[in-house]
Amino acid sequence: MITLASDFGTPYPAAMKAVICSRTDARLVDVAHDLPRQDPRTAAFWLREVLPWFPPAVHLAVIDPGVGTERKALVVRAGEHALVGPDNGVLLPAARRLGEPEAFAIDPDHEAFPGTDGEGRTFDGRDVFAPVAAAVHEAGVDELEGIEWLSATDHADLRFPDPEVREREAVGEVLVVDGFGNAITNVPGDVLDGRFGGDVAVNGTAVPAERSYAHVDPGERLVTVGSHGNVELAVNAGRGDEAFGVEAESPVRVSY
Structure with a gap:
């Protein structure tokens, strides 16, 4: 399955689902699309609490105040799961609960993502992350090294303070x-x-x-x-x- 989480509200998640459905027949499960807007910290907490309850899956999470900037786009492998989203730390607390995180940078200029060719870069959820989630689902979490538009990378981190x-x-x-x-x-x-x-x-x-x-x-x-x-x-x-x-x-x- 592919899970989806965002701060988009409606109708933007439907566009991501449309892209995914055109590329795979994976089961789609919504986690939430009313996460606090432009708040990776809060979203990271809820993803950490919710995603470990799922069986092995690809998790698409887009809380992305830096869309269109030089921030990287990531796939993070963690155990039998893969998380797809922006490199702002939002994926990491959940990834650490699921396994040992391994980060891969997405090349958004690759021909696999034709939606990024235009002047506007405001909807990477549809144009980059959704096709990536579909491709990772089809390839399998163990095969990320064989995807030509992925490369191993470091990543931004987000950790909650200890009491x-x-x-x-x-x-x-x-x-x-x-x-x-x-x-x-x-x-x-x-x-x-x-x-x-x-x-x-x-x-x-x-x-x-x-x-x-x-x-x-x-x-x-x-x-x-x-x-x-x-x-x-x-x-x-x-x-x-x-x-x-x-x-x-x-x-x-x-x-x-």
Whole structure:
């Protein structure tokens, strides 16, 4: 299969699918096309959390504020998977979860990509990345070295900061805020082991630590562990980011 993720909204993803469908009969699966626009960091987090659940596949991810510039276009092999997208780090956190990343630069001027011949270079998702994803699917992940318009390369990286976990506190930051308003931190969930049903302090204020949202009344704050395994700042039937006054990259200190 080929998965697709972007910040395009609609209808641009349909053009990428049209190109892919003209070149392969791969099964197409949408991951998301409403990722925060021009935000590779947030997209990288969600790709890291979602893509490892797929069986071996080609993953096309286009969050590309540098489209039309000198930034490279990449295929990254990781285990039995291949990731296709811009060289801005967005592919790397997921790739590291899937295997040992090996990066290959795409030659966008090759005759395989006739859509890049014109003056405009605003839609590499359609003109470069979609045909690349189809070609990689047809060739096979183990055969990248044999594709003439690919060459081994270095790559931009993107890494999330590590928290500091001490005897009585963990210090980290909010990585992303999801659509429900849950503020997902980089603090590992195991700091709450044995503490559910009691209080911890978040940035100096006592908050109940619970296993799920409904353990507190609607509108009440809580600290819990999300499906990603990290500490979340949340509100039952509300927005944790607003209640805790945080956003992506806000510092978080959890004391216990």
